[in-house]
Amino acid sequence: MKTRAAVAFEAGKPLEVVEVDLEGPKAGEVLVEIKATGICHTDEFTLSGADPEGAFPAILGHEGAGVVVETGPGVTSVKVGDHVIPLYTPECRECDYCLNGKTNLCQKIRATQGQGVMPDGTSRFSYKGEKLLHYMGCSTFSNYSVLPEISLAKVRKDAPFDKICYIGCGVTTGVGAVMFTAKVEPNSTAVVFGLGGIGLNVIQGLKLIGARQIVGVDTNPAKRAIAEQFGMTHYVNPKEISGDLVGHLVELTGGGADYSFECIGNTEVMRAALECCHKGWGESIIIGVAPAGAEISTRPFQLVTGRVWRGSAFGGARGRTDVPKIVDMYMEGRIDIDSLITHTMPLDDINKGFDLMHAGESIRSVVLY
Numbered sequence: 248m249k250t251r252a253a254v255a256f257e258a259g260k261p262l263e264v265v266e267v268d269l270e271g272p273k274a275g276e277v278l279v280e281i282k283a284t285g286i287c288h289t290d291e292f293t294l295s296g297a298d299p300e301g302a303f304p305a306i307l308g309h310e311g312a313g314v315v316v317e318t319g320p321g322v323t324s325v326k327v328g329d330h331v332i333p334l335y336t337p338e339c340r341e342c343d344y345c346l347n348g349k350t351n352l353c354q355k356i357r358a359t360q361g362q363g364v365m366p367d368g369t370s371r372f373s374y375k376g377e378k379l380l381h382y383m384g385c386s387t388f389s390n391y392s393v394l395p396e397i398s399l400a401k402v403r404k405d406a407p408f409d410k411i412c413y414i415g416c417g418v419t420t421g422v423g424a425v426m427f428t429a430k431v432e433p434n435s436t437a438v439v440f441g442l443g444g445i446g447l448n449v450i451q452g453l454k455l456i457g458a459r460q461i462v463g464v465d466t467n468p469a470k471r472a473i474a475e476q477f478g479m480t481h482y483v484n485p486k487e488i489s490g491d492l493v494g495h496l497v498e499l500t501g502g503g504a505d506y507s508f509e510c511i512g513n514t515e516v517m518r519a520a521l522e523c524c525h526k527g528w529g530e531s532i533i534i535g536v537a538p539a540g541a542e543i544s545t546r547p548f549q550l551v552t553g554r555v556w557r558g559s560a561f562g563g564a565r566g567r568t569d570v571p572k573i574v575d576m577y578m579e580g581r582i583d584i585d586s587l588i589t590h591t592m593p594l595d596d597i598n599k600g601f602d603l604m605h606a607g608e609s610i611r612s613v614v615l616y
């Protein structure tokens with residue numbers, strides 16, 4: 248079939264909206280009509296050329312929601328008409344990782360997914376006879392996409408696509424990092440670095456769980472108001488701190504934070520996030536994705552004296568199990584998604600979504616098909 252898609256032909260170039268060819272689903276695969284997709288900073292990261300796994304030409308996008316149109320042979324967990332959220336972290340429920348209770352990082356199809364192809368090693372997308380790569384197993388910047396069955400969370404049909412698409416990454420990443428990765432206890436103190444599409448969801452997770460102090464750190468003061476709306480209790484702009492940022496945060500939190508979250512992808516900030524944690528027990532969760540070649544450093548003494556560095560992918564959520572529950576949280580009014588979707592646009596204007604992100608003017612832009 249033909250489908251319209253925004254294609255990343257080259258790193259560092261705007262996407263081009265063209266009609267591409269899409270092959271139907273093979274065994275274990277599902278054809279999905281994508282109804283809406285968010286634009287995450289990770290799409291920008293890969294498009295910029297900073298992603299070691301970034302390969303082109305590709306159809307980016309990994310924060311979508313849509314409807315099952317066709318199922319390939321052997322598919323049993325979804326059927327035509329089901330509403331689904333694509334999962335860049337699949338859940339096969341049978342690999343060693345899925346069977347180990349300590350991780351959500353299903354590895355069943357990770358190798359081929361990272362190469363931009365389906366589990367059989369081939370792509371379903373092409374343009375003028377040339378292969379186009381899939382991205383993060385999702386490619387939600389295409390109106391129709393083919394995904395492995397294990398990469399789809401089936402969700403309730405009354406949930407609006409234009410909002411729940413954000414659960415496909417940002418919402419789950421932020422709220423999940425608090426609930427599933429850090430397992431933050433009520434009455435904790437926390438520092439959140441980066442008040443964008445991820446950091447604000449960390450803040451709403453912290454508020455939900457009953458944190459008593461939520462410090463937000465961002466160089467863009469325009470993010471302050473919405474962060475306060477979501478539960479931030481103290482705002483720190485590093486540009487306005489004359490001395491040492493870490494010292495300032497340690498003092499503000501009364502000896503260091505119980506938890507910190509890095510939601511930027513900046514390795515200097517990652518160090519500050521660890522070092523502003525409380526001696527003896529403070530835990531810092533790295534969410535931000537850093538460019539190829541970047542490395543983190545700190546004095547080992549920081550770890551010897553009880554601080555913990557931890558990472559979180561997709562908020563530690565097991566997609567097919569947890570994503571439907573997060574959709575319920577939204578539908579029951581327990582989490583706010585609407586306020587974070589600051590801009591919507593048709594696929595033809597998708598590059599404007601990237602421009603708004605670069606300008607720091609949006610929280611989330613959502614493309615409506």
Ligand code: NAD
Pocket residue numbers: 287288289292416417420440441442443444445446464465466467470485510511512513516533534535536537559560561562604607610
């Ligand atoms: P965003 O662009 O919406 O937000 C980033 C925020 O950081 C902005 O508000 C910006 O002003 C602020 N910022 C930038 N540099 C700063 C600095 N030096 N000090 C303080 N604030 C600074 O991005 P996002 O969509 O929220 O994504 C954030 C990061 O999380 C990205 O690296 C993204 O790739 C990553 N991410 C990771 C996962 C995961 O599963 N681990 C999932 C989604 C996104």
Ligand code: AHE
Pocket residue numbers: 287288289290298299300301336352357416536560561
């Ligand atoms: N490809 C990059 C790493 C990118 C990365 O860390 N991705 C996160 C999700 S970001 C979503 O917006 C993730 O899930 N990582 C775990 C995984 O298996 O990819 C690189 O550095 O190579």
Ligand code: ZN
Pocket residue numbers: 287288289290309310416417
């Ligand atoms: Zn993302």
Ligand code: ZN
Pocket residue numbers: 337338339340341342343344345346352353354355
């Ligand atoms: Zn698995």
